[in-house]
Amino acid sequence: MSDLSWIDAAITGARPQAVAALLRYFRNLETAEEAFQEACLRALQKWPVNGPPRDPAAWLILVGRNFALDEARKRSKQQALPDEEVLSDTGDAETAMADRLDSEDYRDDVLRLLFVCCHPDLPATQQIALALRIVSGLSVPEIARAFLVGEAAMEQRITRAKRRISQADVPFETPGAVERAERLSTVAAMIYLLFNEGYSASGGELHIREPLCEEAIRLSRLLLRLFRGDPEILGLNALLLLQHARAPARLDAEQNIVLMDDQDRRLWRRELIAEAFALLDKAVRLQQPGPYQIQAAIAAVHARAPRSEDTNWNEIDRLYALLETIQPSPVVTLNRAVAVMKCEGPEAALAMVEPLESALSSYFHFHGLRGGLLMQLNRNDEARVAFDKAISLANTAAEAAHIRTHLDKLAAEGKKRQAH
Numbered sequence: 262m263s264d265l266s267w268i269d270a271a272i273t274g275a276r277p278q279a280v281a282a283l284l285r286y287f288r289n290l291e292t293a294e295e296a297f298q299e300a301c302l303r304a305l306q307k308w309p310v311n312g313p314p315r316d317p318a319a320w321l322i323l324v325g326r327n328f329a330l331d332e333a334r335k336r337s338k339q340q341a342l343p344d345e346e347v348l349s350d351t352g353d354a355e356t357a358m359a360d361r362l363d364s365e366d367y368r369d370d371v372l373r374l375l376f377v378c379c380h381p382d383l384p385a386t387q388q389i390a391l392a393l394r395i396v397s398g399l400s401v402p403e404i405a406r407a408f409l410v411g412e413a414a415m416e417q418r419i420t421r422a423k424r425r426i427s428q429a430d431v432p433f434e435t436p437g438a439v440e441r442a443e444r445l446s447t448v449a450a451m452i453y454l455l456f457n458e459g460y461s462a463s464g465g466e467l468h469i470r471e472p473l474c475e476e477a478i479r480l481s482r483l484l485l486r487l488f489r490g491d492p493e494i495l496g497l498n499a500l501l502l503l504q505h506a507r508a509p510a511r512l513d514a515e516q517n518i519v520l521m522d523d524q525d526r527r528l529w530r531r532e533l534i535a536e537a538f539a540l541l542d543k544a545v546r547l548q549q550p551g552p553y554q555i556q557a558a559i560a561a562v563h564a565r566a567p568r569s570e571d572t573n574w575n576e577i578d579r580l581y582a583l584l585e586t587i588q589p590s591p592v593v594t595l596n597r598a599v600a601v602m603k604c605e606g607p608e609a610a611l612a613m614v615e616p617l618e619s620a621l622s623s624y625f626h627f628h629g630l631r632g633g634l635l636m637q638l639n640r641n642d643e644a645r646v647a648f649d650k651a652i653s654l655a656n657t658a659a660e661a662a663h664i665r666t667h668l669d670k671l672a673a674e675g676k677k678r679q680a681h
Contacts, residue, residue, distance in 0.1 A: 507530075534564045563577075
């Protein structure tokens with residue numbers, strides 16, 4: 262096969278289950294990670310030649326486990342395992358492993374790994390960063406951008422978290438009901454950040470990384486099975502489904518960004534929207550509003566509008582105002598400014614955006630929105646400066662290209678004025 266992108270997709274999709282299973286085998290986070298990385302290296306060597314295994318997760322677990330056992334035996338000067346060709350056989354051994362992945366032993370492996378990473382001995386920021394690194398395999402630069410911090414600081418944060426887990430002698434069993442509930446909000450936040458990384462990638466060539474979105478949805482559904490009556494987990498599931506439903510319409514054939522106002526709503530995945538509406542209705546009936554439910558309600562307003570001009574922006578503004586009260590954040594205020602622009606015009610929105618500059622000076626969307634508002638107000642020189650800053654902070658080529666379309670419009674307007 263000449264296109265090897267399938268290998269990256271297969272490894273990314275198998276990572277949570279493979280690392281979780283290896284952690285259960287060896288009860289050591291560093292050993293599990295090292296075993297998985299070695300298995301990935303061998304996959305890069307074997308799969309292009311032999312083709313994809315029937316079950317990538319089973320293959321990676323088998324090879325990673327055998328590597329770690331081999332290393333342990335070498336350290337204890339015992340007899341080494343057989344040659345790699347025997348260990349990496351994808352025949353009967355892989356079949357047996359794949360069968361076990363569906364058994365009771367493996368069912369909660371990923372959740373167990375999530376709860377280990379989100380252990381209460383760790384500060385919340387370290388919990389989320391570690392889970393994103395270990396469970397989902399995001400790079401340190403990707404996680405740093407998600408947190409709006411430097412790469413060196415994030416590297417230190419993850420290293421400290423690993424060391425703390427090692428020193429704390431964390432039990433590698435799924436915690437009981439009370440402890441699960443205590444850690445639930447952090448696990449939900451990690452899943453939300455994971456989804457956001459897939460929804461709008463913080464680096465690389467792809468603007469949308471659907472496998473990450475789908476993994477986040479899978480994990481959120483797993484949480485929902487364990488916490489069926491939790492309104493925020495219901496809201497989280499609804500939110501992710503509503504956002505993911507728009508994926509087919511968010512990029513055009515040339516992979517350029519299509520804003521929601523311009524999207525072909527016939528491409529939205531109606532089955533996901535219907536599922537989300539049912540979850541959100543159930544959450545609302547519980548009468549315990551929270552941030553995920555409110556964000557899901559905002560997404561639902563968009564989903565219910567047959568055309569962009571039918572969107573109830575006043576309702577969206579009201580919901581963002583409620584979200585500001587429950588979970589104040591400069592990003593929430595920035596998002597609310599879009600609704601204010603639709604309801605009251607660009608001047609009112611800009612008045613909301615300007616005070617956020619110190620907090621969001623390194624945030625791509627701040628400068629993009631500010632530039633758009635300035636352009637609407639015919640403050641074109643200031644708009645160009647804002648757009649240039651946005652391009653310098655763009656995380657993907659699609660984001661940069663989208664901002665350049667605004668600069669092209671400004672340039673065309675300038676030429677037109679000169680011609681007159």
